[in-house]
Amino acid sequence: MSAEQQNRVNASAPTPTQRKTIPHDLFNKFVEVIYQISGIRFTEAKMYFLASKLDNRVQANGLDGYDAYYNFLLSPSAKVKEHPELLNEITINETFFFRNQPQLDAFEMDVLKPMLAKRRQQGRMTLRIWSCAASTGDEAYTTALQLMQMDEAAGFRIEIIGTDICPNAIAQAKSGQYKRYAVRNIPPALLQRYFVEQEGTYSISDEIKRRVRFTESNLMDSAKVRMLGKFDIAFCRNVLIYFDNASKEQVLSNIHSALNEDGVLLVGHSENLYSHRHLFKADKSNMSALAYHKAPPGSAKLDV
Ligand SMILES: C[S@@+](CC[C@H](N)C(=O)[O-])C[C@H]1O[C@@H](n2cnc3c(N)ncnc32)[C@H](O)[C@@H]1O
Numbered sequence: 423m424s425a426e427q428q429n430r431v432n433a434s435a436p437t438p439t440q441r442k443t444i445p446h447d448l449f450n451k452f453v454e455v456i457y458q459i460s461g462i463r464f465t466e467a468k469m470y471f472l473a474s475k476l477d478n479r480v481q482a483n484g485l486d487g488y489d490a491y492y493n494f495l496l497s498p499s500a501k502v503k504e505h506p507e508l509l510n511e512i513t514i515n516e517t518f519f520f521r522n523q524p525q526l527d528a529f530e531m532d533v534l535k536p537m538l539a540k541r542r543q544q545g546r547m548t549l550r551i552w553s554c555a556a557s558t559g560d561e562a563y564t565t566a567l568q569l570m571q572m573d574e575a576a577g578f579r580i581e582i583i584g585t586d587i588c589p590n591a592i593a594q595a596k597s598g599q600y601k602r603y604a605v606r607n608i609p610p611a612l613l614q615r616y617f618v619e620q621e622g623t624y625s626i627s628d629e630i631k632r633r634v635r636f637t638e639s640n641l642m643d644s645a646k647v648r649m650l651g652k653f654d655i656a657f658c659r660n661v662l663i664y665f666d667n668a669s670k671e672q673v674l675s676n677i678h679s680a681l682n683e684d685g686v687l688l689v690g691h692s693e694n695l696y697s698h699r700h701l702f703k704a705d706k707s708n709m710s711a712l713a714y715h716k717a718p719p720g721s722a723k724l725d726v
Contacts, residue, residue, distance in 0.1 A: 442473035444488050452476060452488075455495055456512065459505055461585055461642040462483075464512075482507070506589045511590040514664070515551040517557040518606040519564050521613030521659070522691060524710050530568060532708035533686050537654065538574045539588040547618070549580045554641060554677060555661035556584030559595025559634065560604055563626060566633040567612055583650060585639035595636045598626035642669060647676040654682055659690035659712075667697060674698045678716060687714040697724055 444452065452465045452472065464472050473488075480491045481703070493703055494500055495508070520526060541547065541566050542610040553562035562584035569575045569582075605613060605624045617624040639646050641661070656677050662670050676700045677687060689695065689712050694700045702714035 427522065428713070441470060441471065442477050444473045446477070448488055448492060449473075451492060452495075456508070457476070457666075457669070460509060460513075460514070460640065461673060462664045463666040463669065472512065474617045478511055479504070479508055487591070502618055509588050510590045510650070512587075513591070514546045515557040515586075515588060515591045518604045518607060519560045519567075520609075521561065521564070523607065523619065523676070525688070525691065526564070526568065528711035529688060529713070530572070532711050533688075533713055534572070535574055535686075536577065537686070538572075541578075542574075546668070547578050549575075549578050550651065550653045551580070552650065552656045553582070553584040554639075554656055554658045556586045556595060556636065557588070557591045558600070558604070559591075559598070559636060561583050561657055561659065562595070562634045562636070562694075563598070563630055565678055566630050567616065568634075569606070570630070571612075580633070582634045583633060583653075585641075585650065586636075587640045589638055590639050592636050597688045598631045600624045607647065619704075641673040641676060644672075644676050644679070647680055652678060652682050652685075653680055655683050656681055656685065656687045658687060660693070662689065667691045671698060671701075674701050678702065681716060683716060688712055689714065699724060 447470070449466075457463055476488060476491060480488060481488075483491065483494060485491050485494060495504060505625070517540060538549070541549070551562075551565055553559075553565065556562050562582050566582055569580060584592075584595055586595070600617075602622060602624070605617065608617075613624070616627045616630050618627070619625075637650075639650065641647065641658075658673075658677060662673070665673060674695065681687065686705070691712060693712075695704070695714055699717060700721045701717055703717045703721070705711065705713040705715055
């Protein structure tokens with residue numbers, strides 16, 4: 423079982439101390455609010471997880487129950503301060519450096535190298551890469567580390583941007599500080615060269631840090647996504663699993679608009695875009711990269 427799957431199982435299998443429950447109707451109302459804010463669709467199986475997380479917010483706000491918290495969430499003033507706090511509680515930020523090495527190898531060989539070679543030939547010496555659910559930044563910094571090792575990238579102006587809806591995750595990404603768990607897969611030579619370890623905390627060097635920019639952004643928000651500009655490569659790994667079909671469609675449509683015509687989208691190993699093939703077409707020639715290209719204009723939408 424992958425860490426992601428384990429995490430999701432953990433989220434739905436409470437320990438006795440987490441056994442908080444919410445009346446069914448109220449649970450459904452919270453599910454709708456969270457869906458409106460983030461596109462994340464909680465199912466009944468996550469009831470205990472959500473109840474426990476909401477209880478943390480009830481306590482933090484000094485309220486006397488879930489009902490009061492629900493009303494507070496709907497108030498206009500909650501949008502700026504409380505919605506981000508709620509997102510800090512409920513998002514699953516599981517990530518680590520060099521996650522899925524076979525995919526990263528295929529990405530380098532089959533996506534990056536040909537793209538860089540083609541661009542060099544055309545005299546287009548720029549590359550923009552987007553880690554669109556970046557969490558604490560591990561994925562975006564991994565890409566920076568990968569590119570640092572590639573002679574083919576020499577002379578390119580490369581911009582890497584990491585975005586996430588979770589404010590705490592973005593703050594940690596900006597700090598560039600990690601525990602052993604996050605860096606355990608980094609090849610030892612790279613770890614030694616680009617990180618300083620002090621009392622179990624690994625700080626990434628400024629040389630890597632300045633190559634990546636982080637900002638909060640909601641993938642559901644078309645206007646915010648548009649402000650990020652156009653990208654050549656987008657990583658959208660291990661987040662589509664939290665959306666339902668409608669929010670996935672919205673998110674993928676935003677990513678589609680953000681990608682250049684020859685852009686490439688990379689997804690997680692348990693995600694496939696078959697139901698959204700009017701937007702993205704799997705690159706069958708390099709399946710292990712889990713890479714998708716924009717579907718040709720006019721591609722038929724699947725009836726679901
Ligand atoms: C499991 S992490 C994946 C991190 C990284 N992509 C990886 O594969 O290692 C999922 C991330 O998606 C973020 N997320 C969830 N909904 C989002 C949304 N609507 N917009 C942007 N990020 C979102 C969460 O905050 C969380 O950090």
